[in-house]
Amino acid sequence: MPVHKHFQFSIFNSQFIIALCAMIFASCSPIEEYDNTPTGNFEALWNIIDEHYCFFDYKADEYGLNWDNIYRRYKRKIDDGMSSMGLFEVLGDMLDELRDGHVNLYAAHDVARYWDFREGYATNFSEEIQTHYLGTDYKIASGLRYTILPDNIGYVYVPSFSNSIGEGNLDECLYALALCRGLIIDVRSNGGGNLSYAETLAARFTNERVLTGYICHKTGTGHSDFSEPQPVYLESSNGIRWQKPVCVLANRGSYSATNDFVKIMRTLPLVTIVGDRTGGGSGLPFSSELPNGWSVRFSACPSFDVDMQHTEFGIAPDIRVDMTDDDRARGVDTIIETAREILSR
Amino acid sequence: MKKYILTISLLMGLLMPVAAQSLSGSRFEERSLSLGGGYTNMVDTYLSPLRYGGGNVSLMSECFSQTTIPGGRWFAQSLFVLHGDYATPASGNGLTVGGMGDYSYTWYYEAPLLSPQGGKLRLFVGPQAQLRLGGIYNLRGSNNPAQLKLGANLAASAMAKYGFALWDTPMGVRLQADVPLLGVAFGPDYGQSYYEIFYLGQGEGCVHMTSLHNNLSLRTHLSYDLQLRPCTLRLTLANDLYQWTLAGKHYRMFTHSVMLGVVKNLYRVVRDEEASRYIPY
Numbered sequence: 001m002p003v004h005k006h007f008q009f010s011i012f013n014s015q016f017i018i019a020l021c022a023m024i025f026a027s028c029s030p031i032e033e034y035d036n037t038p039t040g041n042f043e044a045l046w047n048i049i050d051e052h053y054c055f056f057d058y059k060a061d062e063y064g065l066n067w068d069n070i071y072r073r074y075k076r077k078i079d080d081g082m083s084s085m086g087l088f089e090v091l092g093d094m095l096d097e098l099r100d101g102h103v104n105l106y107a108a109h110d111v112a113r114y115w116d117f118r119e120g121y122a123t124n125f126s127e128e129i130q131t132h133y134l135g136t137d138y139k140i141a142s143g144l145r146y147t148i149l150p151d152n153i154g155y156v157y158v159p160s161f162s163n164s165i166g167e168g169n170l171d172e173c174l175y176a177l178a179l180c181r182g183l184i185i186d187v188r189s190n191g192g193g194n195l196s197y198a199e200t201l202a203a204r205f206t207n208e209r210v211l212t213g214y215i216c217h218k219t220g221t222g223h224s225d226f227s228e229p230q231p232v233y234l235e236s237s238n239g240i241r242w243q244k245p246v247c248v249l250a251n252r253g254s255y256s257a258t259n260d261f262v263k264i265m266r267t268l269p270l271v272t273i274v275g276d277r278t279g280g281g282s283g284l285p286f287s288s289e290l291p292n293g294w295s296v297r298f299s300a301c302p303s304f305d306v307d308m309q310h311t312e313f314g315i316a317p318d319i320r321v322d323m324t325d326d327d328r329a330r331g332v333d334t335i336i337e338t339a340r341e342i343l344s345r
Numbered sequence: 346m347k348k349y350i351l352t353i354s355l356l357m358g359l360l361m362p363v364a365a366q367s368l369s370g371s372r373f374e375e376r377s378l379s380l381g382g383g384y385t386n387m388v389d390t391y392l393s394p395l396r397y398g399g400g401n402v403s404l405m406s407e408c409f410s411q412t413t414i415p416g417g418r419w420f421a422q423s424l425f426v427l428h429g430d431y432a433t434p435a436s437g438n439g440l441t442v443g444g445m446g447d448y449s450y451t452w453y454y455e456a457p458l459l460s461p462q463g464g465k466l467r468l469f470v471g472p473q474a475q476l477r478l479g480g481i482y483n484l485r486g487s488n489n490p491a492q493l494k495l496g497a498n499l500a501a502s503a504m505a506k507y508g509f510a511l512w513d514t515p516m517g518v519r520l521q522a523d524v525p526l527l528g529v530a531f532g533p534d535y536g537q538s539y540y541e542i543f544y545l546g547q548g549e550g551c552v553h554m555t556s557l558h559n560n561l562s563l564r565t566h567l568s569y570d571l572q573l574r575p576c577t578l579r580l581t582l583a584n585d586l587y588q589w590t591l592a593g594k595h596y597r598m599f600t601h602s603v604m605l606g607v608v609k610n611l612y613r614v615v616r617d618e619e620a621s622r623y624i625p626y
Contacts, residue, residue: 031388031595033396036435044394052536196544215545218536220593227534230547284538287487289393293436295485300536 036291038087042078045091045105045296046071048288054302055100055283056223058310063099067223070097084292088112095296100312101255102285106295117252117279117314124251124276124323125188129333130157139176141169143197146177153343154180155336158201161193161257165200167239174204174240182343183242184336185265186249188275192256195284202264203237205246205271210234212264214304215284229304234264246271247339250317255279262315263305272342273317275335280314374410374613377579379606381405385430387441387598389492391533392483397441399432403583403602410613420453420469422502426583428600430481438485445479445494447585449523451502466507473500473523488538492596496555496589498528517570525562528555532591559590570608577608 034044050067059065074094078087088105092112095103105112133155138147143163146156154177158165177183185201202212214229248265250258250273259278265271283299290296305311319338327334385401388394404427412419426447433440453469475498482491504521530553533542542548553559568581581604588597 031390031396031597032394034394048394054536195540215541215547217534217538217541220535225535227537230541230545232545284540285487286489286536286538287485289395289434289436289439289485291395291434291436293434293438295438297487300488301538301541 034291037080038078038082039080041087041290041292041294042075042091044290045094046074048290048296049095049098049103049298050223051221052218052286052288052300053098053103053298054218054226054300055098055310055312058302058312059099062313065097065099070094085109088294091294098298100283100299101279101281102283102297102299104297106297108293117255117281121252122276122322123189123253124335125253126323126328126333129323129328129331130186130336132331133333133336139173141173142166144169144173146173148177148180149184149340151340151344152180153340154183155186156183157186158190158258160190161195161197161261163193163197165197167200167237170201170204170237171239174242178240180244182245182247184247184249184339184343186336187254187258187261188249188251188335189253190255190258191253192258192260192281195257195260198257198261199234199264200237202234202261202268204240205242205265205268206234206236207241207243208236210267211306212267213306214308215301217301226302229308232303234267242270244270245343247274247342248272249275249335249339250278250315251276251335252279252314256281259311259315260303263303263311266315266318267306272319272339273315274319274339274342275317275321277314277316277320278311280312282311372411372413372613374408374611375608376611377405377407377409377606377608379403379405379407379579379581379604381581381583381602381604381606383583383600383602385432385598385600387430387432387443387481387596389441389481389483389594389596391489391492391594391596392441392481392486393434393439395434395436395439397432397434397439399430399441401428401430401600401602403428403600403604405581405583405604405606418455418457420455420471422449422451422453422504424449424451426585428602430598430600439483441481441483443479443481443494445477447475447477449473449475449500449502451523453502453504465509466505469504469506471502473502474498475500475523475525475528488540491539493531494596496528496530496560498525498555498560500525515572517568517572519566519568519570521564521566521568523564525560526556528560529553530555530560530589530591532589532594532596535593537592553591555589555591560588562587577610579606579608580604581606 034040077090088107092105096114101114101117138145143165144156149155212234213232215232216227216229219225219227250262259281262278266273282303284301285297286300287297321335321338323334382402386398388396406425408423430443451471451473453471456468477496479494500523502523506519508517563586565584566581568579571578583602585600
């Protein structure tokens, strides 16, 4: 009876010993350690971003981002004798090259940030003017502030998705607004928060499970190492569901989870997005840290819309409207008025 | 992968009931409970590239007993170690806390050539089933704040016991070493968020096979027993070097603990079954 050679595997066989050694050394692969010096902190930060940031390829196409070039440019600015403040400024400038509001460097004295996604544009929102609509006797259901406008249109302002929005809050809010002929959901200058709260709110506006986009994650250190994008669905809520027209108001300050909320809402049939382009921020942020104790946040998992397009640089509205100076002077919110007009048709 | 998980589960499942069955008769049994603390050093590159150092508190419960398999050379050990850890990086900013429960069941064979019956030095070797469940939480994380540590292994274990007496007081030294050989472990992909795994239900591929190529770990317990009446005091130096490399992420945890405990030696006698069924009235 023939004996296959690969079954003659003995623990005294040299091949076995070599294979065992290879396995043991593979499992002992070193974890890179950095010195707590300006150079060490620079190297740590550059490598953290290099190995984990998720928009290199997309941003190379959009505006020519080249992270290796950035290393060479900023490495020249690093000197081990430089001050902590000086290092913070250089590292903050380096991160600015990513043009990403989800990228921050946190130190005890400051937070390096990129807010050009909103600071370079019209604000299209005024809290003072908003009080002309909300009044002072509006209701608050956890993260929702709501009232009924004189033309029987419900107005819900969501200042942040960091405040919890529970099913009970939504039931009460929608029940109170049930007789309104339309609904305005204002997410202007809402900088985001918890994705699940945004989805909980959106689930009140669909009667069926709908595809809202895709998400993937990095599978390795390479700039193009990504998993297969997985579909993300929105399940309809079992609570009160809104069945009439809805306008979602957005501006450049609608960022991160709010950008995701707008991305979801625009897939729904009775919804019109009104206002300005959203600020974007479609990467799920992760955190890491540097040897000197500074913390860094960066986009790690990209999400896409239903057409597999990035929304990192924002989502265009269905009806593009800016607040005009004349309206501002009269205490009128042009964007709210446009939404009221749409819902009154 | 499914076949692999099934095979590991089957082998682990076989170890425990066979040993449990062999414990049903009269037998020698050594039970101990120890409490202690020590030093923890950990790196988890999913959370941070930095090495964290700190302390731990540990609780260890052990039952080492002779089985009823003829010949008296088969023993079973049930070991449960629970430890809580806290650690900070060198900068002092940031804190990681963790907790881990380790359960192992070992079926030991007392090597007859190296440890003759009645000798002072006794050597044991055997297969071990390990279960590890715990997690670590980094207070600075955003969407990657924690790591769930869940794994099951088939391991090899060896133990040496040496008994002696000083100043008419019986004492003993024991060294146990465990090395996991094959197993499965839970871990997110390289840059995968727990939002994807648990909220969106996209957890496929989070169970990894482990062996020496990605899980080179070693647990050693060096114990010194001092026999006093009515029990034995046990001092243990416990070292646990645990490292995984899963999906390009590295996790290393070293804990060094000093534990003090008590040992109770028992001889369990099983009553005659017929006699126990007799009801006098």
